[in-house]
Amino acid sequence: MSNVDSPDKPPLALIAGPTASGKSDLAVRLAKVLESVGRRGVVINADSAQVYADLEVLSARPSVDEMQGVEHRLFGDWDGAQACSAADWAERARVEIELAHEDGAVPILVGGTGLYIRTLLDGIAPVPPVDPQVREAVRDMPLADAAMALQAEDPDRAARLGPADSARIRRALEVVRSSGQPLAHWQQQLSGGIGGAVILHPAILLPDRAWLYERCDRRFAAMLQRGAIAEVEALLARQLSPDLPVMRAIGVPEIADFLRGTAILEDALARGSQSTRNYVKRQITWLRHQPPTDWPRVESEHFNEGNIFASLLRD
Structure with a gap:
């Protein structure tokens, strides 16, 4: 900025x-x-x-x-x-x-x-569109399960988010599962x-x-x-x-x-x-x-x- x-x-x-x-x-x-x-x-x-x-x-x-x-x-x-x-x-x-x-x-x-x-x-960030099936699967997950999954698949992002930050937890998980890259990868571009x-x-x-x-x-x-x-x-x-x-x-x-x-x-x-x-x-x-x-x-x-x-x- x-x-x-x-x-x-x-x-x-x-x-x-x-x-x-x-x-x-x-x-x-x-x-x-x-x-x-x-x-x-x-x-x-x-x-x-x-x-x-x-x-x-x-x-x-x-x-x-x-x-x-x-x-x-x-x-x-x-x-x-x-x-x-x-x-x-x-x-x-x-x-x-x-x-x-x-x-x-x-x-x-x-x-x-x-x-x-x-x-x-x-x-x-040029984040690719999220696969609708991935989005639906992530949205159907209990928040605690989504947070645990994010911890495993994008630990850096998980460490920056609070346990109740449902929107950002689900968004980060959607991105890494759909694109194969963590959100930080796209935010650098x-x-x-x-x-x-x-x-x-x-x-x-x-x-x-x-x-x-x-x-x-x-x-x-x-x-x-x-x-x-x-x-x-x-x-x-x-x-x-x-x-x-x-x-x-x-x-x-x-x-x-x-x-x-x-x-x-x-x-x-x-x-x-x-x-x-x-x-x-x-x-x-x-x-x-x-x-x-x-x-x-x-x-x-x-x-x-x-x-x-x-x-x-x-x-």
Whole structure:
């Protein structure tokens, strides 16, 4: 995710932060500052939940009022019946970034999904399609058996995954069984990244964890009052596969249990809040350690867009 500065390259602002960190507000404020100096900002979503039209409330997708007249792209563009992979999103994001540059605008990438950001900037591994029979066999295995199989067939990948990380365990096992090579083999052959073709102006938001957790709890409780239950009810009515990302998004399983009568609302609230905090913890870990060390880390709840993006505003 490195970037080589060059005056011949167009700019790309990146605001990456965990859930409830205020990154969407900062993106709009940056766009307003750009507007004040005669430039146009276009906010492009890099959040794996906010891409789904079905998750307006539970993903905290910006409302029309919150967008404040600033152009927003890739928010709610996918139907929940269609999984949006990192490759799918990166392909669309590249198009939106190119269109913004062609129009003389500054694309402002905002989100907290590390895999999306990494795929866009660094490229994607050319993993061959998984044999459907292999996929079906792996998906039918109990998770414990899949983890043991991965330990035998790709021990390096197994050592990096937690025992409950079902999606990544199954994906790694599918790849090694279908292609004959571990996932790491393919990830060493990344292609298609745009990191070297833009002047990147990044900011990593890392406000106080306790402050974030308190905001997460308040936000999830507010979601239950603002339509999250009806949102999940509509999803259940569609009878979508439980393996789809939209059905596994934070809040959906918890509220679904309440709607099925297997949990009371207080339990759904507690579990949804805890799931959100767990996700924030994983996001913080990724944001602290995975992006390049020269990307600015903003460890405050108060953001000054003029200071954070001084280099962008000077250009």
